[in-house]
């Protein structure tokens with residue numbers, strides 16, 4: 001599974017105020033100090049982060065003076081960047097063979113599954129040509145913190161984000177290799193706004209003099225060619241865009257039972273009162289769900305995993321009920337195979353009266369479920385998939401047989417290796433490229 005790199009976000013525990021590191025985009029975490037499980041506003045909100053400067057003004061001045069002896073008046077600026085991470089599933093056409101101009105339809109040329117991580121960082125204001133465009137090229141151990149106006153670095157000038165979040169998202173979602181693409185689904189997307197610090201150092205006293213730009217984290221000289229017009233742009237500073245968030249203790253809103261924490265869960269299940277909750281902004285909202293009964297003669301102990309079922313009225317049988325497994329598995333290819341087999345077979349197990357066994361949570365939300373449903377349908381019947389009227393996804397706890405080393409779906413008898421079914425994400429730092 002190609003997962004995007006996840007940065008570390010430094011915050012504090014809302015329960016005990018101890019420092020707490022969480023992975024970027026996390027929906028929940030556990031405080032190592034007080035042990036509380038905490039809910040964070042995860043996906044589908046644009047959170048605002050700050051990267052704290054590590055280089056003093058004197059150091060920045062020395063760097064700039066190496067480029068121009070007359071350098072003076074270093075000024076700390078926070079530049080806004082959009083950062084987007086997601087997982088992309090694609091059906092890609094294989095490249096045509098040399099000499100094949102594509103004029104003759106080739107029945108053997110069918111789209112192939114490709115999966116990749118999307119990670120894009122780009123400037124959210126129009127400061128072109130200064131080598132500032134990408135956040136990724138100049139960061140090593142990048143550490144984010146949730147931006148709070150009362151903890152901004154002293155004297156820092158905040159540069160306004162000029163690109164709206166909607167335009168930033170559209171830019172982040174631009175298609176790579178469009179000539180190969182038959183269909184794609186983008187899952188688990190997280191868009192953030194990151195303020196990154198730079199020292200802007202004037203290279204002289206004249207109104208026409210240029211500027212040096214020094215990375216305030218690494219101390220590297222980014223450019224000594226900042227145009228005089230920068231002075232005008234720097235004269236107007238803006239209030240940073242702040243997304244207020246209130247991390248809360250992760251408990252069942254109905255009965256107060258602790259919910260299991262998992263950074264990627266967007267649906268939580270309460271083992272005490274058997275309710276399911278989906279994350280909406282920073283609240284938990286009830287989500288209707290049923291439990292599917294296992295067929296007679298299941299060999300092993302049964303474990304339930306979340307599945308979204310998407311009904312499609314008026315579709316041929318092989319597309320009438322699209323199954324979208326919503327649990328995390330390292331090998332997405334196997335999950336898609338299971339989805340395809342279950343969709344083709346569309347078993348209709350009656351609802352069980354009993355509670356789901358070992359139910360944890362789901363990492364695909366309703367919108368992701370719809371995207372995957374259409375992706376699965378495209379793999380089954382590309383001609384029909386685009387026009388299918390997908391119904392509202394239904395959450396079902398689906399039975400799996402726990403066998404030695406594998407988890408077997410009892411209706412298709414398709415088995416997934418068990419040790420990679422659940423694997424928590426790990427925060428990493430961006431590697432210097």
Ligand SMILES: [Zn+2]
Nearest residue numbers: 013016031034
């Ligand atoms: Zn705590």
Ligand SMILES: [Zn+2]
Nearest residue numbers: 252255270273
């Ligand atoms: Zn409960």
